[in-house]
Amino acid sequence: MWGYFKNKQAMKKETVQKVRADKAKLKERKQELAMLPEAERKAAVEQDKQVQKEQKQQSKLRMKSLSRKDRRVMKKEAKRYKKIKSRPRRLAGWSVVAAIVILLFVQFGPMASSIIDALTAKHITAITDSPEALAAREHGEKVAEEIANEGIxxxxxxxxxxxxxxxxxxxxxxxxxxxxxxxxxxxxxxxxxxxxxxxxxxxxxxxxxxxxxxxxxxxxxxxxxxxxxxxxxxxxxxxxxxxxxxxxxxxxxxxxxxxxxxxxxxxxxxxxxxxxxxxxxxxxxxxxxxxxxxxxxxxxxxxxxxxxxxxxxxxxxxxxxxxxxxxxxxxxxxxxxxxxxxxxxxxxxxxxxxxxxGRIPDTYVYDNSSAPASENFGDYGYNNLKYSFMNYQEGIYVGYRFYETFYQGNEKGYRDTVLYPYGYGLSYTDFEWTVQNQTFTKDKIELQVNVKNVGNRAGKDVVQLYYSAPYVAGGIEKSAIEMATYAKTSLLEAGQSEVITLSFATEEMASYDMNGEQAYVLDPGTYQIKVAHNVHDIAASYDFQIAEKKVYKADKDTGTAYKNQFDLAKGELTYLSRNNWEKTYPSDEKVSHEAPQYVLDSFSGETVASKQAMPKVGVDNGIKLKDLKGVAFNDPKWDAFLDQLTLDEMIDYVANGAYRTMAIDRLGVPKTLLMDGPAGFSYFFKPVQASSYPSEIIIAASWNKDLAYRMGEAIGKEARAYGIQGWYAPGMNIHRTAQGGRNFEFFSEDPMLSGTMAAAMIKGAQDQGIIAFMKHFALNDQETNARTGNLIWANEQAIREIYLKPFEISVKEGKPLGTMSSFSIIGTKWAGANSNLLNDVLRKEWGFDGFVSSDAVFGFMKAPDAVVAGNDLMLDIMTPTKNEKLLEKAYKKDPAGIANGVRTSVHHVLYTILQTYLFKS
Structure with a gap:
């Protein structure tokens, strides 16, 4: 045995010497090449490449001529050489990995086995090397390059x-x-x-x-x-x-x-x-x-x-x-x-x-601190509460909504502040626009724009449509201009024309009245409909008169009545108003770091036991999941099926929802694989071979919904080839400030552009039979303190018109089967335990009928709170056993509440799984 180790050490030493010698030769050769004239150097480089190619070919031929035993020896030598050659890079990487492991063990020490499972990617079973996988990946990479071409x-x-x-x-x-x-x-x-x-x-x-x-x-x-x-x-x-x-x-x-x-x-x-x-x-x-x-x-x-x-x-x-x-x-x-x-x-x-x-999806200014949201961005903590907080005092005035409103009538001030307006971008050719038709009614706004390429190069153009609503001083806050819709032309050759039709519902110009009607309101007055190259460069403007106030009291699709759902998140703040910029402008110098008593009380109160009836468990009705295919969510047959589940099965199912759902073989419930991420399939702890795409900010910059659909479609095809059923994407939080750490991962500062792009991507993916998870629902617009508990204070109008709007558009147009709740504590309720958000708005008001997963799990995110509030799965890769125990403990205090909660959660998930390709005939 000792002889074996001595021999191994000698071989390693010999390989180290060879690596050093080869590196020295390479360095010497680089120096020789650097001394040559350009033409000679290029020729020498090409010659070196050819020599290397021939050497590789000779090595392959030699390998084939060897015996199986000798081939194994040669492969081992090659592997050892490669390993030693890349050691410096690996050591740097492993120093970071070591820091990660220490960090995880410090925070989750008792859950060591779960950490090991996470790091070894035990749950990740994607097959990425089959012929189908390779073909799907090749297709995805072509789409990725198309997006990059159009996003510049x-x-x-x-x-x-x-x-x-x-x-x-x-x-x-x-x-x-x-x-x-x-x-x-x-x-x-x-x-x-x-x-x-x-x-x-x-x-x-x-x-x-x-x-x-x-x-x-x-x-x-x-x-x-x-x-x-x-x-x-x-x-x-x-x-x-x-x-x-x-x-x-x-x-x-x-x-x-x-x-x-x-x-x-x-x-x-x-x-x-x-x-x-x-x-x-x-x-x-x-x-x-x-x-x-x-x-x-x-x-x-x-x-x-x-x-x-x-x-x-x-x-x-x-x-x-x-x-x-x-x-x-x-x-x-x-x-x-x-x-x-x-x-x-x-x-x-x-x-x-x-x-x-491409067109930029954000406003570019000379000084990012000129945005009112920047006044309250960063690290703010309470002195009397372990959580942090963030004040969205700018209200609806995010991005261009602030700059276009604040500098209305002050062009010099605007030009001194804004470098490139939202939606700005140039071309190598010129386009000429002619508005051919306008139809404005109480139900619909529609224009047709003829776009002609009058330059000498083929190119694409983007036509943007905005509106300006009448503002009443002291009334509902309104931006001076808002995006309504947009369209991108096809590739137009020089001299070629295309007619673009732009339309949107008149109702979409309504603003949310949080102080009076608790509904969306169209004030009477003159509405300006603006055809534009960008938010500040208006090509044509048309007036539309609304004679009487119109109140939209209920969602037009579901019929659910509107009402304020987030009054508790308003806090004790003054919000920015165009009625008095100076007195309402945000300042963190006036921020109180003492949490009010009602906030302290909300984190110390005991949960009240529910008065629900105890559901049946463990009954044998002989029903398999496939028998529910096509059965409506509220059909009594679901009750008969769910009665068969035991309490332990339901608790395990909910608590172990990280990158997967578990199989329940006896009931025909298959396991599923759920994967990150917005730029192509990935896993936090281990590389995954898959197509990689531009970040979502590039997709938004393309202003091409068809490309967004095709990316989703390509992802869906890859998912099917790899054996993946769910995709944790797209991300659609708002670029509230330029500093947001994940701005690359989200589309835009504008909710309409974000929502329509996300909806197209979701539809493309789900047309392939997978689950797309729109995320992070909601108000997850900065990274600082997000994972340790961050209370977000914002008013109802801003929440609805800015931060929820992309998700609403996605639900209405893309019909996602999945939602990922955010880390954020909205007012005093964690998003994943916020029934107003998940049940009253998402499900009842908008009509979402899929399931909700948490986004990872940190200390303040607890499964018992989640399952009774509409969050169905815990994306908990580190502490699933902890959440199982929390559910078991909560069950002892409130048996009916927890039993019904986990039952409803499992119902949501299984109903959704039936919509995937796993159950396509």
């Missing part, structure tokens, strides 16, 4: 710098070597096959300065930069530890000689400006500005090159006012977090193979 936004293009006439370019900055394809956390997809920026340029026929490239490679090695392709949890922890900085190094490496060489190569320069975004941590104010090092880089390049292109690679709205400070910055392209094929899309746009047609 051209923000600036002076002197028609783009597309590039001279297809040679200098690329500056380390950010170009580390494109951010997506964000961190559950919204991070599989980027293992991502195309880097330089390959994207090459694929589009653009040459880059290889001398400059080689210099940056050396700088990278010296600075220890490099991406490790981390899993979601690693990215989150790195974000919390401040290890994912996107700053540039000091630019002392950019010598006069280096600049001289680059200028001789081309007068075109490109700089990538990145910022980090990740689940569990928000962006700091300074991360949204140019750092000193980035400023120095931009300045150096702008001073030395006549034609500079900036590429904005960020999921948050950065402060970009500096682009107007340098005359040579002639073009700006926003690519957001564009997925693994974003570099191909970028190359195509730069080369002119694709005409950019």
């Amino acid at each position: 936004v051209l923000l600036k293009n002076e002197a028609n710098q783009l597309p590039l006439q001279d297809k040679k370019i200098n690329v500056f900055g380390l950010s170009a070597f580390e494109l951010r394809y997506g964000g961190g956390g559950s919204g991070a997809g599989d980027n293992s096959r991502a195309v880097n920026l330089f390959d994207g340029l090459t694929n589009a026929g653009i040459s880059y300065n290889t001398d400059l490239h080689q210099m940056y490679q050396t700088v990278r090695e010296e600075k220890g930069a490099g991406s490790s392709g981390s899993t979601g949890i690693v990215q989150v922890v790195k974000g919390l530890m401040g290890l994912n900085s996107s700053d540039e190094p000091t630019i002392d490496y950019l010598t006069d000689e280096a600049i001289k060489q680059a200028k001789a190569y081309s007068d075109n320069a490109l700089i990538v400006i990145s910022s980090e975004s990740t689940e569990a941590s928000d962006a700091k104010v300074e991360q949204l500005k140019l750092t000193d090092n980035k400023r120095a880089l931009v300045e150096k390049v702008a001073q030395n090159f006549a034609h500079v292109t900036l590429v904005i690679n960020a999921g948050n709205a950065l402060e970009l006012g500096f682009v107007n400070e340098y005359k040579s910055i002639q073009s700006v392209l926003w690519i957001g977090t564009p997925g693994p094929y974003g570099a191909n899309a970028l190359g195509n746009v730069l080369a002119g193979k694709t005409n950019p047609s």
